[in-house]
Amino acid sequence: MLKFYYNPISVNARRVWVALLEKQIPFELIRVNLDGDQFDDDFQAINPLGRIPAILDNGLRVVESLAILDYLEAKYPTPSLMPSEPSAIAMVSTIKTITVVELQPATIPLSRSLVGLEVEPHKLELAQQRVAIILQMFEELLGKQTYFAGEEFTLAEVVAGTLIPSLRLENYPHLKAYTQRLAKRDSWQQTEALPETIEAALPNIREILQRRF
Numbered sequence: 001m002l003k004f005y006y007n008p009i010s011v012n013a014r015r016v017w018v019a020l021l022e023k024q025i026p027f028e029l030i031r032v033n034l035d036g037d038q039f040d041d042d043f044q045a046i047n048p049l050g051r052i053p054a055i056l057d058n059g060l061r062v063v064e065s066l067a068i069l070d071y072l073e074a075k076y077p078t079p080s081l082m083p084s085e086p087s088a089i090a091m092v093s094t095i096k097t098i099t100v101v102e103l104q105p106a107t108i109p110l111s112r113s114l115v116g117l118e119v120e121p122h123k124l125e126l127a128q129q130r131v132a133i134i135l136q137m138f139e140e141l142l143g144k145q146t147y148f149a150g151e152e153f154t155l156a157e158v159v160a161g162t163l164i165p166s167l168r169l170e171n172y173p174h175l176k177a178y179t180q181r182l183a184k185r186d187s188w189q190q191t192e193a194l195p196e197t198i199e200a201a202l203p204n205i206r207e208i209l210q211r212r213f
């Protein structure tokens with residue numbers, strides 16, 4: 001059976017977890033505690049970068065959440081999480097890329113500040129501006145349709161829709177409604193981190209954020 005290396009507080013792992021559930025792929029959950037287990041020899045043999053998520057499927061090792069999502073889509077195509085129409089494909093790729101390359105890094109100073117780590121005020125302001133530009137782009141798209149690529153649930157939801165709920169959305173009513181729609185799905189409910197789990201992991205989160213370049 002496919003082995004999925006994860007931790008319940010990891011937004012990167014949650015993407016893969018949601019996709020496994022949406023695609024109804026049988027899998028074994030293997031929890032990697034982020035208090036140092038990620039650097040153990042056993043796990044480093046799976047991902048030398050010491051990061052989750054990772055999967056092992058029939059002896060094939062795949063790391064990096066987006067690569068894992070692409071692999072799952074190719075290996076387990078039904079139900080599909082990718083549209084076939086070129087403009088919809090472009091939209092899904094754009095949303096995934098903006099989320100991972102622009103939005104997620106911009107949330108790091110915000111998270112650092114939330115957990116009480118020092119952040120230079122100008123860096124915090126720049127990050128807030130960047131997040132606001134992206135959320136406004138997303139807000140405009142979701143004002144016109146149910147999901148990012150139209151009326152179909154896709155990998156854009158799996159990637160962006162698992163990160164957006166952690167952000168302040170009071171100025172973005174369409175995004176707020178979107179996160180409420182997604183929160184009703186079984187895959188969201190089964191993978192939602194409990195507040196007490198997050199609370200217990202705060203020292204690890206602080207440590208990880210301190211190590212980020």
Ligand SMILES: N[C@@H](CCC(=O)N[C@@H](CS)C(=O)NCC(=O)O)C(=O)O
Nearest residue numbers: 010011012051052053064065066208
């Ligand atoms: N680019 C990677 C990022 C993975 C990542 O940063 N995972 C975090 C958890 S959300 C992690 O394992 N951190 C452990 C550490 O930094 O020590 C992906 O998309 O899979």
